[in-house]
Amino acid sequence: MMAQSPNGLMIRKLDSIFPLSDEEEQALARLPMQIAAYKADQDIVRIGDRPSQSCLLLEGFTCVYKITAEGKRQIVAFHVPGDIPDLQSLHLKVMDNSLATVSPCTLGFIPHEALYDLCNRYPRITAALWRETLVDASIFREWMTGIGRREAYNRTAHLLCEMRVRLNMVGLVEDGTFDLPITQTELADAIGASTVHVNRVLQELRADGLIRSRGTQVSILDWKGLKEAGDFDPLYLHLRQEGNA
């Protein structure tokens, strides 16, 4: 099931969307990939760059962010292992955002040429990768409606729900507990609030008995309650089977 090569994570994920043939799996496994380790808080690609490769996140968390003219940062996406954070650069030559590590990370870089080849040979893999980028877009829409129309308390609950589901998909949740190596400042930049306010919101969530946190470990104490607080419906994640308990 879980392939042993680094590409295994990607194969497993794409396969979970629509089952791939052996031949397709082997083609994926043969993709050239250059492994690299990153420390936390390092840019991987920057706005304006013209990357010639995309990366597969193997370990750790990354984020996509933009900086406004006033110097404020908005994090528009988080990535968990198995994600391909800058797959978009395959068809959008110039990066319109920056990509950075949030925690120490292991990344696998795949040349665009290899991906073009793969797509030309296997239309179903094209479809699977295309679909990946469409799910990313769906998450953007959901975050946008949260930032635009939900209050900080609900947005925070929503994000925690999403992280739980996404991490669960790659086996990184145990008993509703998972590692979330994200500072409150980063959380604030993601939900479009100030650090101070996020701090208070988290206290509220704890006081309401929805979550508990110890260091970077987050435990969801009341999944139903948290989903309700976050107005969370996993439809937008387009899972093949609902990956929640």
Next chain:
Amino acid sequence: MMAQSPNGLMIRKLDSIFPLSDEEEQALARLPMQIAAYKADQDIVRIGDRPSQSCLLLEGFTCVYKITAEGKRQIVAFHVPGDIPDLQSLHLKVMDNSLATVSPCTLGFIPHEALYDLCNRYPRITAALWRETLVDASIFREWMTGIGRREAYNRTAHLLCEMRVRLNMVGLVEDGTFDLPITQTELADAIGASTVHVNRVLQELRADGLIRSRGTQVSILDWKGLKEAGDFDPLYLHLRQEGNA
């Protein structure tokens, strides 16, 4: 230049990304398309639907929206003629948002099967369509950073800049003037603000000499000033050549 068939709009747009061969253009022109007229404020597809076709917007404006549990609406995208508002449904079976007309519209519906066929035959068309969805995603990211990190005044200016550039791409701007058949309530739902506040922001923009509006006609009086106010950099639209004056 401008093809005479309804598909001409799409051909012209895709061609402007990377030039298509005659054969590819003809394949696009042969796409079966069912034309339909819609009144303003009508749903085209709803969240939860499983459409078997995608539509090409020929005339008018559409928007994508979501409703929160509290009944608040967030518009996450506007579309102008030439756009394919629900292209995503080609690979995401269930709609995670609703699509509606904003003004009276003419739409051309294309069966998914025809698009699959086309993509299987012409990898470059696949790439062009994929790219379209990636640009949509890029616009989501930009809107999100606006809603999260810019004030309503700046967001409004930003949206006007974007509409100007996008409408200009399809020849719907003359002398910095264009038709924007969007109510202030819709504008508010798009930038994540209240109607009242949008009204006041628009007055400010007028008072600052940046725009003028008469009915649904918007004139940009100070393009440089508006871009500055909106912190607008068209990079995220991924135009092949900057389509601004």
Next chain:
DNA sequence: CGGATCGTTGAGTTGTATCAAGACGGGTGG
């Protein structure tokens, strides 16, 4: 010439930002 939709205004309220300072905690070097 109603009637409905959309735009405009004023007044009061609130979510959230900002500023400032202190507490905690984990790593590093002496």
Next chain:
DNA sequence: CCACCCGTCTTGATACAACTCAACGATCCG
């Protein structure tokens, strides 16, 4: 192994952007 330090978390006080409510004016249209 302690002392220090830096990043992160926490708290309080104040300020403001934006929301809500409510009403009125302007248009358009049948």
